[in-house]
Amino acid sequence: MGTIHIEGSDGAPNTDYRITVDGDAQEGSDTGGGDDVSDSGVITGGVGAGADTYSYTGTVVSASIPSHATLYVDGQPVGPGDLPMGGGAGSSYTPPGGSGSSSGGSTPTQTPTTPAPTTDSTPAQTPMTPAPATAGLGGNTTLLAGAAALALVAVYMIQS
Incomplete structure (x- = not known):
């Protein structure tokens, strides 16, 4: 099982978060009364100055985390571009600007985004420079x- 940890910051208001896994998830001992794990792998809760921890299997598919909080998956900080990511024994994770470390369970993948095609057939005008x-x-x-x-x-x- 992997771990999901949401860490707030001092003086921050309690703000909702939502994390989805494609496996199972369980609350840790430090979750509060408003935190919940559904049967479908959706973790919801709130974090302010504290922290919440969960156990999970499978892949962390998506996360909506307040700006004052940091999401850690298997002990590594995770940004929005790092999802989906999941556990596999012996895999490694390289945080942005860091060196690789064996985390025993996470390999991030970038999800490419393709801009939606437009229906406007007018080409963009490029200004002319004499x-x-x-x-x-x-x-x-x-x-x-x-x-x-x-x-x-x-x-x-x-x-x-």
């Missing part, structure tokens, strides 16, 4: 090449 004026033909040839390209586009659009 070419700098230089002595000789250098700046003028760049300007002339740009003007010629625009003229070709205009001719193509008229013919279409």
Whole structure:
């Protein structure tokens, strides 16, 4: 079994959290009266200046934790980009900016996010920056090449 630990900070108000595992979860000895574990693996509770600990099997699928709190899975700090993550004996976890350590049960995976396609067919407009004026033909040839390209586009659009 792995451990889930939510640690609050001094002087923080009691704020709700929700963690979902795809296995089983059990309350630890330091959970309070408002903390709960459902049969479907959903852990809910509140944390302020204290801490709550749970045991779990399977994978930590998602977590919604107050900004003043830190989530630890199997003793390692976990950020939103580290979920889902789960236990497997002998696996290792490397916290951001840290060195790997054998945790005996967690390997984070990044869940890639793909932006939703838009239905707007209008392409984004890119602002044009004029070419700098230089002595000789250098700046003028760049300007002339740009003007010629625009003229070709205009001719193509008229013919279409």
